[in-house]
Amino acid sequence: MxxxxxxxxxxxxxxxxxxxxxxxxxxEQAEHTGxxxxxxxxxxxxHGGHEGHGxxxxxxDHAAMFRTRFxxxxxxxxxxxxxxxxxxxxxxxxxxxxxxxxxxVLGTVVFGYGGWPFLSGAVSELRSRRPGMMTLVAMAISVxxxxxxxxxxxxxxxxxxxxxxxxxxxxxMLLGHWLEMRALGQASGAxxxxxxxxxxxxxxxxxxxxxVPVPVSELRAGDTVLVxxxxxxxxxxxxxxxxxxxxxxxxxxxxxxVSRGSGARVVAGTVATDSSIRVLVDAVGEDTALAxxxxxxxxxxxxxxxxxxxxxxxxxxLFWFALAAGVLTAAAWAALGSPTDxxxxxxxxxxxxxxxxxxxxxxxxxxxxxxxxxRAGILVKDRLALERTRLVDTVLFDKTGTLxxxxxxxxxxxxxxxxxxxxxLALAGAxxxxxxxxxxxxxxxxxRERGPVPxxxxxxxxxxxxxxxxxxxxxxxxxxxxxxxxxGLDEPAELSGPTAAWREAGSTVxxxxxxxxxAGALALADEVRPESAxxxxxxxxxxxxxxxxxxxxxxxxxxxxxxxxxxxxxAEVRPEQKDEVVRTLQERGRTVAMVGDGVNDAPALARADVxxxxxxxxxxxxxxxxxxxxxDDPRGVLSVRILSAASYTKMVQNLVWAAGxxxxxxxLAAGVLxxxxxxxxxxxxAVLMSLSTIVVALNAQLLRRVDLRPWR
Numbered sequence: 119m120x121x122x123x124x125x126x127x128x129x130x131x132x133x134x135x136x137x138x139x140x141x142x143x144x145x146e147q148a149e150h151t152g153x154x155x156x157x158x159x160x161x162x163x164x165h166g167g168h169e170g171h172g173x174x175x176x177x178x179d180h181a182a183m184f185r186t187r188f189x190x191x192x193x194x195x196x197x198x199x200x201x202x203x204x205x206x207x208x209x210x211x212x213x214x215x216x217x218x219x220x221x222x223v224l225g226t227v228v229f230g231y232g233g234w235p236f237l238s239g240a241v242s243e244l245r246s247r248r249p250g251m252m253t254l255v256a257m258a259i260s261v262x263x264x265x266x267x268x269x270x271x272x273x274x275x276x277x278x279x280x281x282x283x284x285x286x287x288x289x290x291m292l293l294g295h296w297l298e299m300r301a302l303g304q305a306s307g308a309x310x311x312x313x314x315x316x317x318x319x320x321x322x323x324x325x326x327x328x329x330v331p332v333p334v335s336e337l338r339a340g341d342t343v344l345v346x347x348x349x350x351x352x353x354x355x356x357x358x359x360x361x362x363x364x365x366x367x368x369x370x371x372x373x374x375x376v377s378r379g380s381g382a383r384v385v386a387g388t389v390a391t392d393s394s395i396r397v398l399v400d401a402v403g404e405d406t407a408l409a410x411x412x413x414x415x416x417x418x419x420x421x422x423x424x425x426x427x428x429x430x431x432x433x434x435x436l437f438w439f440a441l442a443a444g445v446l447t448a449a450a451w452a453a454l455g456s457p458t459d460x461x462x463x464x465x466x467x468x469x470x471x472x473x474x475x476x477x478x479x480x481x482x483x484x485x486x487x488x489x490x491x492x493r494a495g496i497l498v499k500d501r502l503a504l505e506r507t508r509l510v511d512t513v514l515f516d517k518t519g520t521l522x523x524x525x526x527x528x529x530x531x532x533x534x535x536x537x538x539x540x541x542x543l544a545l546a547g548a549x550x551x552x553x554x555x556x557x558x559x560x561x562x563x564x565x566r567e568r569g570p571v572p573x574x575x576x577x578x579x580x581x582x583x584x585x586x587x588x589x590x591x592x593x594x595x596x597x598x599x600x601x602x603x604x605x606g607l608d609e610p611a612e613l614s615g616p617t618a619a620w621r622e623a624g625s626t627v628x629x630x631x632x633x634x635x636x637a638g639a640l641a642l643a644d645e646v647r648p649e650s651a652x653x654x655x656x657x658x659x660x661x662x663x664x665x666x667x668x669x670x671x672x673x674x675x676x677x678x679x680x681x682x683x684x685x686x687x688x689a690e691v692r693p694e695q696k697d698e699v700v701r702t703l704q705e706r707g708r709t710v711a712m713v714g715d716g717v718n719d720a721p722a723l724a725r726a727d728v729x730x731x732x733x734x735x736x737x738x739x740x741x742x743x744x745x746x747x748x749x750d751d752p753r754g755v756l757s758v759r760i761l762s763a764a765s766y767t768k769m770v771q772n773l774v775w776a777a778g779x780x781x782x783x784x785x786l787a788a789g790v791l792x793x794x795x796x797x798x799x800x801x802x803x804a805v806l807m808s809l810s811t812i813v814v815a816l817n818a819q820l821l822r823r824v825d826l827r828p829w830r
Contacts, residue, residue: 184235184296191232191292194224195285202282221281222270229263232288235295249437255291257444258468259284265461280462283799316387320352321345323396334402341399345390353402357382360395364388366749436780440471447788463789466798470787470806471780479772482818487765494826495748496758503728503744507762509709510728513657513755514700516714517668517678518644520732521752526557527645528564529625532616533638540568542638546630548574549587549594557626557642558585561596584628595631602629602636613639624674643674646681652829653752654682660759663708667691667699667722697721713755730755757826764824772814779810 199205201220206213236259239252262284270281320337321329321344329344334352337343342358345351351364361379366388375391378384384397386406403409444467451460488498498504518524531539547565550558551574565571574587574594583604584597595601602609609617609629613636617627620641630637654664665686668675675689688699696714700722703710712719712726723729723743731743732752747754783806787798 181296184292187232187235188289188292188296191228191285191289194228194232195282195289198224198228198285199282204280205282222267225263225266225281225285228285228288229259232285232292233259233263236291254437254440254468254471258465259288259291261461261465261468262287265465280465283465317350317352337399337402339400339402343397343399344394345384345397346394347390347392349390349394351384351386351388351390351397353397353399354385354406355383355397355399355401357384358396358398360393362390362393362395365391436471436777439780440468440784443467443471443784443788451789459789463787466787466789467784470783470798479776479814479818480769482815483765483768483772483821486818486821487761490822490824490826491758491761494754494757494761495751496754496761496826497746497748498744499746500744504758504762505766506709506728507711507745507758508766510662510711510759512663512665512703512708513711513713514665514667514703514722514726515684515752516696516712516719516722517666517670517675519715519750520713521650521666521678521682522644522646523750525645526560526626526642528560528640529643529645530616530620530641531564531638532613534610534636535612537637539638542630543568543640544571545589545592545594545632545637546596546628546640547571548589549577549585549596549630552577552587553579553585557628560642560645561628561640592633596628597631598626598628601631605631605634607631607634607636609639610636617641622673623677624671625677643677644670646678647750647752649751649753651682653756654684656753656756656829657759658683660756662759665699665703667696669693694721697725700725711755713752715750730758753827753829756828760824760826760828764821768818768821771817775817776810776814779806 198221201213201217203213233256236252236255240249240256243249243253262280266281266284316334318334319331320334322332322337323342323344324330337353341353343352343355345362347362357378357380359380361377363375364378364384365375366385378395384395386401386409444464447467448460448464451463484501487504488501491498491504515521528543531543533539533542543561543565547562548571550561551571553559562571572589574589577585577587579585580597580601584595584601586593586595588594595605607629613629617639620627620639623641623643625641625643628640628642630640657664663685664683665688666675666679666682666684667688668678669691670689672687672689675687678684679687691699696719700710700712704725704727710726711728711730712722713730713732714723715732719731723731728745729743730745730747732747732750732754745758747758786796789797791797
């Protein structure tokens with residue numbers, strides 16, 4: 119190992135090079151309690167949002183069930199409608215007396231078969247003392263069925279016969295629930311899509327060095343697998359041999375490939391696009407990053423939020439509102455009209471008041487936003503965190519590993535008279551090529567980017583001074599001030615200006631000496647992520663103030679802040695003081711989102727109004743964060759902000775539509791316009807109610823069109 123170059127301590131690279139940190143999925147995720155599913159109704163066979171939900175697979179089953187019941191009910195409803203005397207009167211034809219049995223018989227079948235989900239759901243709601251939508255629907259169809267049955271049996275005073283309204287009501291309600299379940303199933307489909315990313319088999323390297331196909335389930339930590347060009351990585355691990363451009367878009371949401379070579383970390387589900395690699399497995403099954411992402415998405419979709427709680431309370435209040443409206447309607451029409459009018463109006467009120475659209479307004483938006491965010495590499499652990507992000511007015515970034523890459527890079531180079539910067543870098547890169555020190559690796563990278571690097575011989579490391587090697591017949595040395603002091607060299611005048619500026623900015627300065635003469639100097643600093651400036655600019659455009667916290671020296675921090683346009687800098691902050699910085703900002707009345715990636719950031723992430731772990735950092739950071747960004751791209755914070763605002767807008771639109779629809783339609787259903795000749799039939803009420811549900815569902819689907827990456 120190369121010795122410590124002078125000046126390392128104050129350099130950002132001292133934090134350690136971590137270009138290949140493990141992804142988020144390895145942490146055990148925090149438990150979510152109080153779970154209620156999407157517009158769920160406990161015990162209701164059509165809404166499977168309960169314990170033992172089973173990864174949301176139930177949404178597909180429920181959609182199929184509602185689809186089947188809908189089509190059969192619609193098929194049976196057709197002859198009921200055709201043989202209805204009211205319909206026949208409207209269209210001017212006669213119904214043969216022999217067909218009088220069709221409406222009551224088929225209507226009863228539709229009531230029992232098609233209405234069963236609503237009847238059983240109402241029983242569950244009443245048992246749990248939480249009457250809601252299913253109870254309302256059950257009341258409506260039960261009243262319609264009872265009144266029609268009594269009329270068909272010839273009971274005196276019950277001449278109301280609206281079998282056709284009953285069967286259409288059931289069919290339309292089933293259609294609405296089918297659309298709801300199908301939409302929820304599509305929103306949850308991201309989980310199944312993630313599971314499908316894993317291959318069924320893997321090629322495990324045997325004792326003889328050959329690749330043997332085995333089921334992925336048989337892989338164990340310590341196995342080595344061959345991933346061929348175009349193949350998917352079957353389990354998490356590190357590259358033991360080879361180099362490939364990896365497509366990690368399914369994990370990070372970033373479409374560009376990332377080069378992964380020996381020692382680099384790869385995760386299950388990613389694709390080696392251009393060449394084969396061998397991977398030493400260290401995590402399989404539920405311990406993989408992909409499995410962790412699935413858990414995050416599943417828990418987020420199942421967790422309750424304040425918005426969902428608000429919608430649930432609104433639905434409960436609407437039940438009592440509808441019940442009171444139904445009682446008043448029945449009483450008013452019984453007193454002023456006839457029993458038939460009273461039953462007709464009451465049924466219509468109960469149908470119109472069903473809070474189906476209200477129950478769908480919030481859960482569907484949250485489900486779609488959670489699935490959409492997962493595909494963009496944004497893993498929402500806590501829905502409340504996503505909801506609060508739109509209110510954030512200050513984002514506090516940790517510098518190292520978040521705004522910067524957490525590893526040194528050559529930021530500038532200067533050459534003495536008679537030399538070129540390319541030649542200086544080439545000689546320095548050659549001399550450092552056998553060193554594993556982070557600064558040495560940075561110099562070698564920069565040299566190779568400029569051109570070919572000569573071969574070095576007789577490499578020597580000198581503690582506290584630097585390195586020496588023979589390059590192209592010359593004695594090359596690379597080091598800090600201690601090296602120049604040992605050699606009795608003074609810095610040339612042409613280099614003193616640039617090096618002074620570098621030191622003032624907090625960079626580490628190294629000199630390159632060739633055969634006893636200074637050839638040039640290099641400045642090394644923690645490499646700023648190219649995306650950081652865009653993230654800061656995007657937040658500023660949305661009125662968000664950006665602050666940065668770091669343990670680095672003030673000069674280093676100010677240089678990074680000036681480059682990125684950061685509004686406020688907290689420098690020389692000890693790890694245990696980072697949460698105090700968050701507290702300071704909150705005491706100013708700011709709503710703070712903290713963005714970090716390390717153990718040192720965990721207390722600050724927990725204290726912030728919204729905690730975001732970037733780069734899927736450490737397990738502790740993930741546990742403390744409400745939002746996990748799977749990639750290292752700080753622009754993900756901007757994506758979260760966009761998604762939060764868009765989701766909130768859709769929630770408000772849906773709630774306004776659903777609640778406003780009921781407030782306007784219930785009085786019409788009660789017959790307030792009857793004196794002017796307007797009477798709303800129950801079937802029309804059912805159509806309007808289902809249309810309201812469809813409007814809410816379609817509006818939520820528009821969330822899929824939101825661009826979470828406006829910088830592309």
